[in-house]
């Protein structure tokens with residue numbers, strides 16, 4: 236399908252596909268096996284100048300938005316869902332600054348992110364507060380010109396590797412969700428430490444760690460927006476970043492489809508290529524429809540968000556949920572088409588299935604997304620009455 240991309244968007248797509256094909260694909264299995272963070276590939280992202288596709292030009296970026304972020308995430312994830320996450324999770328950590336940072340904060344942090352000199356991360360989840368983010372216990376207590384952060388964030392993507400963390404903490408517990416605030420925390424701030432790197436099912440090249448704050452002194456200039464805005468910062472960030480998760484899922488699904496089509500020509504049984512069997516053809520057709528429908532929904536949602544439309548939580552949740560469910564189905568079907576060979580790790584397809592799973596879980600599970608979609612529908616329905 237023709238998505239009427241601009242020349243610049245096509246350039247981003249082609250460049251990211253080239254990096255995925257030439258630089259990521261050949262090393263993806265090794266990074267996955269070793270569970271190693273892909274610093275060599277991050278350098279390639281920086282040299283290719285793709286780290287700031289969604290950052291305004293005045294801060295050193297390319298001036299794009301959610302669509303450019305999604306196009307890049309899709310293509311890089313085609314190469315490897317784990318490696319591409321160094322880029323995509325930096326987007327998640329950067330959106331709070333883009334959306335709520337003042338000029339001084341943007342000028343201080345965005346140029347290094349855009350140049351690929353620094354990675355970012357976003358930290359809201361805690362051991363007792365996953366889907367129920369309102370249950371976070373990390374506190375930020377005001378003390379003169381500073382806030383003192385205490386608490387532990389769990390499963391933070393890019394944790395320990397990123398230099399810049401956007402963190403949601405409670406400044407006033409008595410106000411419940413209205414008592415949360417968002418902060419920018421530099422990695423080298425005394426009192427910041429990290430847990431061990433998690434050993435994961437998929438996206439194994441990505442680093443996932445606890446981020447621990449122990450009497451960590453944060454200058455008040457690092458507060459994003461104002462006190463009490465923490466959950467709004469988080470929710471608006473997710474509205475902008477979920478199409479990126481959807482695009483990761485899409486890239487993984489597209490790769491699974493490409494591998495399955497290729498293999499179905501090559502593999503012969505009953506004296507024929509398995510692609511001649513209708514049972515296989517129908518699976519491939521269903522996979523292709525899921526992939527294309529995901530892309531159409533993601534690009535439309537991204538365009539709507541970039542246009543400045545107001546109520547985008549529903550479309551953002553829709554594209555994340557649809558594309559990640561599709562990726563899980565498409566990668567599982569690709570495994571089926573490969574038969575027993577894929578069970579042996581020499582083919583990349585089992586990794587695609589492992590990598591796809593996380594897209595149904597992080598940045599809000601798909602159950603939580605369905606809740607977001609349903610409550611928007613109900614609100615819209617009531618408004619029409």
Ligand SMILES: Cc1cc2nc3c(=O)[nH]c(=O)nc-3n(C[C@H](O)[C@H](O)[C@H](O)COP(=O)(O)OP(=O)(O)OC[C@H]3O[C@@H](n4cnc5c(N)ncnc54)[C@H](O)[C@@H]3O)c2cc1C
Nearest residue numbers: 357358359360365366390391392443596597598599600602
């Ligand atoms: C690899 C990885 C990377 C991550 N990266 C980050 C990161 O960078 N930053 C960050 O802050 N967090 C991150 N997370 C955390 C992630 O966002 C959470 O895991 C996710 O929000 C779900 O929380 P939970 O795992 O505690 O599941 P739970 O909230 O305990 O949910 C368990 C199950 O119950 C379901 N459930 C819960 N509540 C409801 C409900 N109301 N209705 C219906 N079903 C419900 C869920 O859908 C799920 O199926 C990461 C997690 C992983 C695994």
